[in-house]
Amino acid sequence: xxxxxxxxxxxxxxxxxxxxxxxxxxxxxxxxxxxxxxxxxxxxxxxxxxxxxxxxxxxxxxxxxxxxxxxxxxxxxxxxxxxxxxxxxxxxxxxxxxxxxxxxxxxxxxxxxxxxxxxxxxxxxxxxxxxxxxxxxxxxxxxxxxxxxxxxxxxxxxxxxxxxxxxxxxxxxxxxxxxxxxxxxxxxxxxxxxxxxxxxxxxxxxxxxxxxxxxxxxxxxxxxxxxxxxxxxxxxxxxxxxxxxxxxxxxxxxxxxxxxxxxxxxxxxxxxxxxxxxxxxxxxxxxxxxxxxxxxxxxxxxxxxxxxxxxxxxxxxxxxxxxxxxxxxxxxxxxxxxxxxxxxxxxxxx
Numbered sequence: 001x002x003x004x005x006x007x008x009x010x011x012x013x014x015x016x017x018x019x020x021x022x023x024x025x026x027x028x029x030x031x032x033x034x035x036x037x038x039x040x041x042x043x044x045x046x047x048x049x050x051x052x053x054x055x056x057x058x059x060x061x062x063x064x065x066x067x068x069x070x071x072x073x074x075x076x077x078x079x080x081x082x083x084x085x086x087x088x089x090x091x092x093x094x095x096x097x098x099x100x101x102x103x104x105x106x107x108x109x110x111x112x113x114x115x116x117x118x119x120x121x122x123x124x125x126x127x128x129x130x131x132x133x134x135x136x137x138x139x140x141x142x143x144x145x146x147x148x149x150x151x152x153x154x155x156x157x158x159x160x161x162x163x164x165x166x167x168x169x170x171x172x173x174x175x176x177x178x179x180x181x182x183x184x185x186x187x188x189x190x191x192x193x194x195x196x197x198x199x200x201x202x203x204x205x206x207x208x209x210x211x212x213x214x215x216x217x218x219x220x221x222x223x224x225x226x227x228x229x230x231x232x233x234x235x236x237x238x239x240x241x242x243x244x245x246x247x248x249x250x251x252x253x254x255x256x257x258x259x260x261x262x263x264x265x266x267x268x269x270x271x272x273x274x275x276x277x278x279x280x281x282x283x284x285x286x287x288x289x290x291x292x293x294x295x296x297x298x299x300x301x302x303x304x305x306x307x308x309x310x311x312x313x314x315x316x317x318x319x320x321x322x323x324x325x326x327x328x329x330x331x332x333x334x335x336x337x338x339x340x341x342x343x344x345x346x347x348x349x350x
Contacts, residue, residue: 014037014040015033015036015037015040015047015049016033016037018033018036018049018051018061019051019058021057021058022051022058022061024058025058025059025060025061025098025099026061026098027098028094028098028240029238029240029241029245030088030090030092030094031061031063031088031094031096031098034217035090036049036063038212038215038216038217039088039089039090039212041215042208042209042211042212042215043089043090043206043208043209043212045065045066045067045089045206046065046066047063047064047065047089048064048065049061049062049063049064050062050064050107050110050111050114052099052103052106052107052110054103058099059099059100059103060097060098060099060100060103060104060106060107061097061098061099061107062086062096062097062098062107062111063086063087063088063089063096063097064084064085064086064096064111064115065084065085065087065089066082066083066084066085067082067083067085067089067205067206068080068081068082068083069081069083069085069120069205081117081118082117082118083117083118083119083120084111084115084116084117084118084119084120085120085122085205086108086111086119086120086121086122087120087121087122087123088123089206090206090208090212091205091206091208091248091285092123092245092247092284093123093139093141093282093284093285093299093301094123095121095122095123095124095125095301096121096122096123097121097124101126108121108304112306112308115308116308117307117308118305118306118307118312118316119305119306119307119308120303120304120305121303121304121305121306122138122303123138123301123302123303124301124302124303124304125299125300125301125302126302127300127302128302128304132317133304133305133306133313133316133317134304134305134306134313134316134317135302135303135304135305136302136303136326137300137301137302137303137326138301138302138303139203139285139286139288139301140285140288140298140299140300140301140329141282141283141284141285141298141299141301142282142283142284142285142288142291142292142296142297142298142299143280143281143282143283143296143297143299144270144273144280144281144283144294144295144296144297145279145280145297146244146273146274146277146278146279146280146281148274150274150275151271151274151275154270154271154274154295155167157295157335157336157337158295158334158335158336159333159334159335159336162293162294162295162332162334165293166267166294169260169263169264169267170264170267172259172260172264173264175227175259176225176226176227176232176259176264177225177226177227178223178224178225178226178268179223179224179225179226180221180222180223181221181222181223181224182218182221182222183213183214183215183216183217183218183220183221183222183236184214184215185222186210186213186214186216186222187231188210189231190213190224190231190234190250191210191213191250192250193231193233193234193250193251193252194208194213194248194249194250195207195250196250196251196252196253197249197250197251200253201286203285203286208248213236213248216236219238219239219240220236220237220238220247221236221237221238221272222234222235222236223235223236223237223265223268223269223272225259225261225264225265227255227259230252230255231252232251232252232255232256232259232261233249233250233251233252233255233256233261233262233264233265234249234250234251234265235247235248235249235250235265235266235269236248236249237269237272237273239273239276239278242278242279242280243278243279243280243281243282244269244272244273244276244278244280244281244282245282245284246266246269246281246282246283246284247284249262249265251265262287262290263290266283266290266291266294267294269281269283270283270294270295281296283296285301288327288329289329292329292331292332292334293332293334294334295334295335298329298331
């Protein structure tokens with residue numbers, strides 16, 4: 001196989017230089033050329049791309065960017081260092097490396113041979129099996145498999161305590177106004193709420209700009225919640241293929257104590273995903289417990305850490321338990337009829 005394998009580094013300046021084969025293999029909107037171009041324009045962080053060819057066919061690809069990152073994010077120590085991240089530069093749960101398994105491993109080795117310093121492969125969907133490398137869990141994605149004909153069917157499928165909590169929370173709608181907007185209506189006030197969430201987060205990566213949100217394509221939807229014209233919170237969602245994604249959000253924490261706005265907007269997102277007939281509703285990472293109380297299932301994500309220096313690489317292996325996310329999540333019995341865990345793959349049932 002190796003004798004037919006050609007690896008080349010594509011120009012880092014423009015994702016538009018990637019071939020159509022990239023999109024064909026990527027299998028996820030957040031790895032598409034169009035979204036990567038949006039990231040380059042509104043969140044520049046030295047993005048570059050690696051493509052693995054077998055003959056003239058693309059068999060693996062990777063998105064790489066640079067960021068100063070606290071490598072012990074999930075531990076007690078604070079140690080920010082310049083990091084090469086193999087991932088999507090917008091805090092989504094999709095892995096940045098993809099393709100046929102054997103070629104993905106080959107591409108990992110190639111990246112580590114060409115990048116210097118600390119290298120982090122983020123949000124891998126399969127657990128790394130190489131026992132000589134530092135690896136472990138990172139934040140899981142929480143996903144609802146949509147087996148519901150409509151919103152009422154979903155509500156009636158919940159066990160009583162969870163159904164009651166949602167219905168009580170949605171009583172707040174009588175006092176509130178929920179607006180459906182285009183992202184070009186994104187305001188500085190909304191951005192301030194995003195910054196509030198970002199600054200409180202223990203798991204932060206890149207900080208996105210106001211223009212990043214305001215210039216998202218028309219396929220994104222902005223949902224905002226108001227009380228007497230005061231903004232309480234918002235989120236942005238996207239339907240792509242068979243999956244409805246929660247992309248990003250912001251909330252006024254003080255008003256959230258009164259109206260539980262965050263949970264209300266989450267339930268609105270689930271409602272929208274069901275109404276759009278998506279097979280899966282991807283609620284993203286973080287805030288796992290409230291998302292699981294809506295019927296979300298844990299879809300595990302993994303990370304792998306390497307260093308171009310062999311000595312440091314060995315130390316990473318020793319300290320790898322300090323790198324990983326180790327929060328224990330109780331599996332709630334939310335639905336009357338339990339469904340399988342969608343962690344392995346998100347494929348259309350239609």
